Amino acid sequence: ASAAAHPGADRRVTLWARDARQAAQIGSQRENQRYLPGIPLPPALGVASGDPAALLAQADLALLAVPVSALRAMLAQATGALGRRPVPVAWLCKGFEAVQPGAQVGLLPHEVCAQAAPQLQAGVLSGPSFAQEVARGQPAALVAASRSQAVREALVRALHGPALRIYANDDIVGVEVGGAVKNVLAIAAGLCDGLRLGTNARAALITRGLAEVTRLGLALGAQAETFMGLSGLGDLVLTATGDLSRNRRVGLLLAEGRALDDAVRSLGHVAEGVYCAHTVVQRAAALGVDMPIARAVVAVLDGRLRPAEAAAALMGRDPAAESH
């Protein structure tokens, strides 16, 4: 997680890490060897560890760069430290939280925030963005989504620059559904390419996957055009085709016959699609939304179908109208 202060020439940015040893190593070597090897950190970037309360208490903007599983705890920490100060907070995670004790379904990050930290001024930064490319300063375009105009504007002001275009969007539901479901569809694309089903098949998967994510998003209250944007089509194309995607790599490894545990362990990084695929299917079913590709991914993750059987089952369905 990181906290940024004062946009403009005198902007100070501090990277906070929970692991003190790793923070010390990053600070002294000026490189995050585990996650972003070979990329020097900007000289002015501060690195901190320990209790983030003091850091947050001085921040003008906080970015929470943790997996969905850690978001609830980070939001609680941020709320405690910020108190009533109206400091914009944005998370970078994409997925659904695992079902919490006593709950029926897993939640999107903004739903977690509404439960755990309703007083925060919050939003999400999403869209097609492999961290390695962003860290190298290669061009990217992202979306800052929040119901709060102040949060959208704070994110654009702090992050928009020569290598990063930040588009504002008030449809946080659509942006988060796009970011979560593309992870599941990227696993499907990895399976498809690992099975060498061809580029026609991959194009079909992306297009029909986009139809699935749009149906779920509309049922959850999103706007259709969001799915034609950066967090919909944009992130889906990136993760379904780009080999830097951890989710896509899970699919490729499963298609090779590797066990799921083994595939996940070998990544060394979180692949959110593995953790949210069941929730995607469960929430879709509860809303009467048909998501055959996501269901096929769940069947493979659960070991109920082998990858080739899942592909055959998808192709073997009855004909359907292209839009419904």
Ligand SMILES: NC(=O)c1ccc[n+]([C@@H]2O[C@H](COP(=O)([O-])OP(=O)(O)OC[C@H]3O[C@@H](n4cnc5c(N)ncnc54)[C@H](O)[C@@H]3O)[C@@H](O)[C@H]2O)c1
């Ligand atoms: N890596 C990317 O290219 C990328 C791009 C956009 C969005 N995302 C999203 O960002 C989220 C994180 O992805 P990642 O690539 O950083 O994952 P990662 O597995 O590479 O790293 C996760 C980091 O979060 C830290 N962490 C885990 N639990 C924590 C906690 N409770 N408190 C503080 N820190 C904690 C870990 O120590 C690690 O440093 C995911 O939801 C992912 O979908 C990733």
Ligand SMILES: O=P(O)(O)OC[C@H](O)CO
């Ligand atoms: O590596 P993945 O599959 O988690 O994808 C990373 C980012 O979400 C791409 O935008």
